[in-house]
Amino acid sequence: MIQQLTITDIRNIVSATLKPSPSMNVLYGLNGSGKTSVLEAIHILGVARSFRTSRIKPVINRDSEVCTVFGRLGVTSGSVPIGVSRNLRDESLQIRVSGENLKSTSELARLLPLQVINPDTFRLLEGSPKLRRNFIDWGVFHVKHQDFFPLWKRMQKALKQRNSLLRHGRINGSELASWNIEFEKAANAIDLLRNEYIERLIPVFNQVLSELTDLENLTIQYYRGWDKERSLNEVLTSGLARDAQSGYTHSGPQRADLRIRMGKVSAVDVLSRGQLKLVVCALKLAQGFLYKELSSKQCIFLVDDLPSELDIPHRLALCQLFQKMSCQTFITCVEKEALGNCWLPETEVKMFHVKHGQIALDENPGQQRIRRAESLEIEHE
Numbered sequence: 001m002i003q004q005l006t007i008t009d010i011r012n013i014v015s016a017t018l019k020p021s022p023s024m025n026v027l028y029g030l031n032g033s034g035k036t037s038v039l040e041a042i043h044i045l046g047v048a049r050s051f052r053t054s055r056i057k058p059v060i061n062r063d064s065e066v067c068t069v070f071g072r073l074g075v076t077s078g079s080v081p082i083g084v085s086r087n088l089r090d091e092s093l094q095i096r097v098s099g100e101n102l103k104s105t106s107e108l109a110r111l112l113p114l115q116v117i118n119p120d121t122f123r124l125l126e127g128s129p130k131l132r133r134n135f136i137d138w139g140v141f142h143v144k145h146q147d148f149f150p151l152w153k154r155m156q157k158a159l160k161q162r163n164s165l166l167r168h169g170r171i172n173g174s175e176l177a178s179w180n181i182e183f184e185k186a187a188n189a190i191d192l193l194r195n196e197y198i199e200r201l202i203p204v205f206n207q208v209l210s211e212l213t214d215l216e217n218l219t220i221q222y223y224r225g226w227d228k229e230r231s232l233n234e235v236l237t238s239g240l241a242r243d244a245q246s247g248y249t250h251s252g253p254q255r256a257d258l259r260i261r262m263g264k265v266s267a268v269d270v271l272s273r274g275q276l277k278l279v280v281c282a283l284k285l286a287q288g289f290l291y292k293e294l295s296s297k298q299c300i301f302l303v304d305d306l307p308s309e310l311d312i313p314h315r316l317a318l319c320q321l322f323q324k325m326s327c328q329t330f331i332t333c334v335e336k337e338a339l340g341n342c343w344l345p346e347t348e349v350k351m352f353h354v355k356h357g358q359i360a361l362d363e364n365p366g367q368q369r370i371r372r373a374e375s376l377e378i379e380h381e
């Protein structure tokens with residue numbers, strides 16, 4: 001949980017400090033005021049990069065060469081100061097945690113698990129399988145961190161070596177055989193972790209989805225990247241000629257996917273845009289609930305422009321779920337009133353007005369709270 005956030009030179013935010021609520025934070029303001037940039041700053045604090053671009057230049061304020069995000073994280077034993085700063089001139093990255101330099105961004109990511117819901121994440125179902133693999137691996141990484149990351153690196157290295165041998169036509173030597181063994185070992189272990197995670201996630205997802213909307217025939221199936229009836233060894237052996245011809249490996253965990261269907265057809269082909277968004281929200285929320293259950297910690301949700309993405313009943317249903325999860329959430333919207341009727345009496349809601357890159361706590365939010373009885377009956381259309 002972020003107790004304090006200080007942003008320096010991120011886009012139009014030259015300098016801002018806020019003390020967020022441990023539960024619900026609403027950032028409202030006109031287009032171009034800097035709301036998404038606040039979420040971006042939190043993302044940089046969590047994983048050292050933006051979710052809008054992989055480059056750092058557009059993120060740093062145009063009159064500056066360095067951007068810095070400082071955060072104080074509340075943990076059971078007190079608080080941990082984290083500082084992340086990126087320098088344009090030498091592209092350098094500095095991460096400080098409790099006064100020490102940190103070398104790896106994966107260590108940073110473990111401290112601040114983030115979930116983003118924005119127009120890009122709504123492409124999770126129709127976008128490339130890589131997005132869905134990243135989705136699965138978020139869960140595996142945060143739940144099985146110690147095992148997963150080294151395995152994933154081993155698998156990538158073996159895959160790269162194998163592909164390079166295939167491209168150079170060296171398919172008969174013992175070198176390929178030994179990289180195959182290494183690849184299979186890592187692949188099977190990754191498959192096991194991913195499969196275990198998805199098995200845990202599916203019931204949570206079904207529950208969340210049923211609270212959001214009514215899509216009874218929707219199923220999720222994990223595809224490991226090769227035939228479920230055959231070992232990877234068999235598949236690689238029988239596919240060698242094809243792999244050699246194209247110069248890359250057709251089967252393995254680098255091809256894993258989630259198959260989301262309505263009955264027998266792909267959900268993407270039959271659901272409306274709005275329904276797809278709800279499925280994505282349910283997937284993301286399910287990860288949040290499961291993370292909490294398995295690690296006893298909480299992740300932070302960054303939700304960009306929720307009201308423009310969902311209609312009123314579904315906004316309400318989603319906000320109810322955030323409150324049920326009781327994790328720290330940052331939601332942006334244009335109109336202050338857009339989420340006015342979404343909060344339970346006990347939820348600590350802080351409203352921040354974002355204006356020309358400045359962030360002010362709204363001392364008089366004037367939020368209407370919902371009564372308990374109302375909140376329990378979310379109407380689905």
Ligand SMILES: Nc1ncnc2c1ncn2[C@@H]1O[C@H](COP(=O)(O)OP(=O)(O)O)[C@@H](O)[C@H]1O
Nearest residue numbers: 011012031032033034035036037058060061062
């Ligand atoms: N590198 C930059 N330096 C200064 N201003 C920037 C930079 N990049 C974007 N901006 C401006 O920052 C503002 C904030 O954008 P954004 O956070 O997306 O606004 P919102 O989400 O509130 O609509 C925009 O007006 C944009 O033109």
Ligand SMILES: [Mg+2]
Nearest residue numbers: 035036037305
């Ligand atoms: Mg925005």
